[in-house]
Amino acid sequence: MTPHRRRVVITGLGPISTYGIGIQPLWEGMLSGRSGIRTIETFDASGFDCPVGAQLASDQFDVRKLVPKTYRKATKVMARDIALAVGAAASATNDAGLVTSASDTDADPTIPAGRTGCHIGAGLIATDVDELSLALTFSSDADGEFDISAWGDGGMTNLTPLWLLKYLPNMLACHVTIIHDCQGPSNTITCAEASSGLSIGESMRVISRGHADVCLSGGAECKLNPMGILRQQFAGRLAKLEPTDDPALLVRPFSEDARGSVLGEGGGILILEALESARERGARPVAEIAGFSASQASCSDTVGLVYDEDDTSVESAINNALKSADCSPDDIDAVLPLGSGIPHMDAVDARAIHAVFGERAGSVPIITFVPNVGLCGAGTGAIATSLAAKCLDEQMLPARIGIEGAVTSGLDAGPIAARPAKLGAILVFTTSMGGQNTALVLRRYDDGGESS
């Protein structure tokens, strides 16, 4: 059925989240079961229902230190989303042991530029309201209202000439491809939480059809700004913080008292590589991406906020991913769903897990991460996939944050500490605002006894 399939492995992980940059901080945070959700620091968000989020502290992340010196000036035109992707790409290429044009060495790049692709999911990047509002003040009338007749030759000129380029979604990939000199296929998928998964799927296809050997793949987003939070609140997806609430326990995936999600900033870049390329350069695969599938949900609301109760698209994506990985539900040792804490979305996730796993649904361990790092929009799937790969590599399951005794839709999803586990394959699936779904099967890399 798939005539020209090449095996694709993950050889580097570069997640970025409230825990910091790179796989190690994410892994430690996930093992500790400590939530990164706290009061939003970058602006006063107390006018919104959910004034908490999972941010990177300013001392954790300075994009200027993560780009070549000659590129520092360009960081001025990077919206936060772009900076996150650039930081993640630096971490991922390091983790994979790739020499790129950004490396501080005279050595040749490990992979030729034309054989390196880049697929980075992105969201609707919000304009910096401080910058725009300042410009608007030059074009307001006596009543303080915006006067467009004083904008075109007035207020507008206060915006930097490159203003638009801070906000185009493909600027994440644009900067990353320039910094690391990736001249192969590059795309920017914009399907909310499904963006990273779809990007990984696309990288697999590109490698598979032979148009690249390595892809920088994933996604990043920061909705922790006024417009980002506003839109999510309008969509009814955020938990309302009550004075008695502990922010760290606000997101409760699959719990019957779940009230909504909390936003985070982050995402990640993974290095996807044709197996023969990894072998040739002696890189150790962290995991193999054995199967992928995508589908679209039926949503009577037309905009994909709420999936229909009889929708089977998630189940079908999972089954197709299992089929493409040539495995059965019994081969899956842990499941990493979106688990957003949005009750109707959790119900979709749970329904799919029950449909696919049947009697095993209650005993297959669920990995949750949104209570830790928040819902990171287009970056969500990259964090999820990095985490699943790390679990396979470490043969450990991370802790789950939650409230003791919570009823969790018949799933193994209540609070628990980190523990060792025998993990051969993990299913990662992501549902989204818009109805796009992805499912990935990650398998522990088996070198067939080639190395000892």
Next chain:
Amino acid sequence: MTDVPRVVLTGAGWVTPLGCDLDTVWKRLINAESGMAPITRFDARTFPTKFAAEVKDYDVNDFIRDPSLHEHAGLNSQFALGAATQAWNRSGLSGCSNLDRSRIGLYLGAGEGVLDTDNYMRTNLRGWNPETRKIDGVRWAKEALELMKAHREIEQEPNMPLAHLAREFNLKGPAYNCLTACAASTQAIGEAFDIIRRGEADVMISGGTHTMIHPLGVTGFNRLTALSTHEGDPAEASRPFDRTRDGFVMGEGSGIVVIENLDHALERGATPIAEIIGYGSSCDAFRITDIQPDGRGAAAAMNMALEQAGIDPEQPGPEGGPPIDYISAHGTGTQENDSIETRAIKRVFGEQAPRIPMSSIKSMMGHLIAAAGAVELITCVMAIDRGEIPPTRNLHHPDPDLDLDYVPNDSRSTRVETCLSNNFGFGGQNDTLIVTRFKG
């Protein structure tokens, strides 16, 4: 690899500044008509650019089954619904029972939606704190929650046209939206083509939809000085490949195609319109504002597509003709694009380059940004079907450095078998599609 499925195009539709059906628009393109006029969407009188090519007299309710399903659809979704309905009906899928909806997917290159400008600007101004020179978060939130509307905000997400089309046509297959600026819908169709070749879907609804004719859209491109600021008749503003070209003119609209596994199309008795035989995609990785000057990235995308199509660009085609019968140029009308595109085509086709007719319909309908590639691919398909090549309008002052056959000002009647369509995005993405007449 004989077991890779062939992919054919079985339906096409568009909503453009020159009209909203295949035949009307085609006639106008062949007559070299212009869709440009002063901007009516907002008061642009003080803007450096005061004109655009707007979609006129379009009502989505003329196309859709049940308007109540799409009551709050944003302009991008409205354009896509009209274009997709035309394509869906032309493909004959509308009359098919027993379609496996999980095998019909979507891959769009749809742009972000239109801001609720008035309320957004008002919120920002009311939320502004002149002392801190920042917005007051609490006041901003209060104003925003009162002034702005949930559906209007949600519709701005770039995956909303996907959701609308999925609902309208009940599609459950793989669904993607990509947004690589001006290359988006070419890339969408190329990847949709690959998804069918891999057997992940039987049918893909693909293309793009976009409008940036709104105050901050025009602001963004005016600040970049990418738009024409031509004084005088707007119809003469878009001048691709002309020595006096001074930037592109914004257009808007949607182009949607139905592409399909050939066996699936034949089994259901469909008539393929054309066959997609090549797709290439590359990245400049050069600068955020500029195209790589020697056309390396654009050439890489074309070479990749030509190789997949099995066409040697430096050799004559069948019967001694050129290797490609028509190139739909990206041809934006900026100094940089048109020079570099010309350079890239020479690099790829060598001595064959001057033999290939190549034109830019952006000279007539403006630049549809994310939707441009789909509309231009449909132009190629129409050129094959009708045996006519649309011209590059407003090409009166040849540029001494640009010496290819740009089909200036007048359309041409000729046999067209195989076409190549190029689109290059701000941000460095280059995409090429090759389409040919369907032959059994």
